[in-house]
Amino acid sequence: MPINRPKDAELVQSVIEYLSETLKPQLVDNKALYYNTLVAINVLKIVERSLLQGDEYSKRETELLGQLLKTEGTLDELNEMLIAQIDNGEQSLENKQLIETLLDISMAKVAIDNPKYSTYKKLSNIS
Amino acid sequence: MDTEDLQQKLAAVLAQQLGCTVTISELVKLTGGAAAQTWRFNAAFAEKCLPLVMRLAHDGEQFDGALDKKSEALVQGAAVESGVPAANILAVLEPAAGLGEGYIMAYIEGETIPQKILGQSRFQVARSNMAKQCGEILATIHAVPLSDVSLLPQYSVPQQIQRLKNNFLSYGEQLPVFHYAFKWLEERMPADADSCLVHGDFRHGNLIVNEQGIAAILDWEMAHIGNPMEDLGWLCVNSWRFGRSDLPVGGFGIREDLYAAYEKKSGRAVSPDVVTFWELYGVLKWGIICLYQTHVHLIGKERSVERAAIGRRVSECELDIMDLIAA
Known part of the structure; x- marks a missing residue:
């Protein structure tokens, strides 16, 4: 049986709403608390x-990473292998597949961390 | 330390420095950054009233290479002597003053928040001047006689890269893009250039700006002796464009204006490839500063949601590195 509703993301959403709509407006006179609340909302x-x-x-x-390294493994193992290959020169920095792989993974990470980031918007053609 | 206590100690320091009774009023905290905190106040003495700023060291540890406040004051003072727009130093705090490590300087009116400087129409004229001004100010900083700042550490480019790499490796984070960036830098190290005073944190956010343009340069704690192009590259790092990716110089200007003004004033040619080298170095360094900031939180030295959040900005640097490489 799955864990009961609300789902994790729904719980987090409720806290975001509380902080944004109820708490934040009360803090406009306290710069530090207001700012840290914005950071907290962003974290959530x-x-x-x-x-x-x-x-x-x-x-x-x-x-x-599996396609680039032509092998299988956990994310930890694959990253460790890639790092070793970059450090010891086995991976050429000019390798187009390497550059595209790292670019794709970085885009996917920023999609989670900060999809409003300028370079993310530029590269995904969002204005 | 409460405000009243701070006020009394400040009055005592300034009385000693100026040789007369000093009354402190309107003491307010301006910023509480990760590396320092600044306080603004008025000092009344001998029928004068001066607006001043006190910059105090943060209690915690600092990012690798950051200067103590006494050295920072000395460098800032030397820069002012050479004609760099920066606040005049009035006093360096001695331990006996009981205020901690820090110094007192003139207050310079203006805005420092990049989003306001980039967004408000009252800064329109300022924005159009700032890239050129940055070139001229950097040329002036790079011309400060090294004998005036002989206390500063000097690093060759390979040493500087190795130090940053050691710092990065100490956090134990798996980031292939950062390894790629180090390798890329190691393969493209610029030939030895003239050694200069490098500000080390010359970027949007450390500029005091008024309606005409840049009034002063802040935050001298990352100063060192090195390759002057490091400052030009750092100024163009995407993180300091605050959303205006299309304007590489701090989100307010274009490279051509920066380079032309710098070349004219310094007599030193700017190689765009060397600036790109330092821009990539700068993105990497900012990413490692983010790792450091979040590490201070993760190991429990100083817990804060802000320090936690900054760890998730490392991916912005990964993306900027790959964007620069793929370009």
Whole structure:
């Protein structure tokens, strides 16, 4: 039996709503508390996106690294292998597949961490 | 330390420095950054009333290479002597004053928040001048006689990269993009250039701006002796464009204006490839500063939601590195 509703992302969403709509307006006169509340809301939005997209992200990272390294493994193992190959020169920095893989993974990470980031918007053609 | 206590100690320090009775009023905290906190106040003495700023060291540890406040004051003072727009230093705090490590300087009116400087129409004229001004100010900083700042550490480019790499590796985070970036830098190290005073944190956010343009340069704690192009690259790092990716110089200007003004004033040619090298170094360094900030939280040295959140900005740097590489 699954864990009862609300789902994790729904719980987080409720706290985001509370902080944004109830708490934040009370804090306009206290710069530090107001600012830290904005940061807290932002953190919860990362958690929310991570809950919704995290599995998909890990699957994609595993897939992309597996294709690049022509092997299978856990994310830890694949990343460790890639790092070793970059450090010891086995991976040429000019390798287009390497560059595209790292770019794709970075885009997918920022999609969770901060999809409003300028470079993310530029590269996904969002204005 | 409460405000009243702070006020009394400040009055005592300034009385000693100026040789007369000083009354402190309107003491307010301006910022409580990760590396320092600044307080603004008025000092009344001998029928004068001066607006001043006190910059105090943060209690915790600092990012690798950051200067103590006494050295920072000395560098800032030397820069002012050479004609760099920065606040005049009035006093360096001695331990006996009981205020901690810090210094007192003139207050300079203006805005420092990049979003306001980039967004408000009253800064329109300022924005159009700032890239050129940055070039001229950087040329002035890079011309500060090294004998005036002989206390500063000097690093060759390979040493600087190795130090940053050691710092990165100490956090134990698996980031292939950062390894890629180090390798890329190691393969493209610029030939030895003239050694100069490098500000080390010359970026949007550390500029005091009024309606005409830049009034002063802040935050001298990352100053060192090194390759002058490091400052030009750091100024163009995407994180300091605050959303205006299309304007590479701090989100307010174009490279051509920065380079032309710098070349004219310094007589030193700017190689765009060398600036790109330092821009990538800068993105990487900002990413490692984010790792450091979040590490201070993770190991329990200083817990805060802000420090936790900054760890998730590392991916922005990964993306900017790959964007620069793929370009």
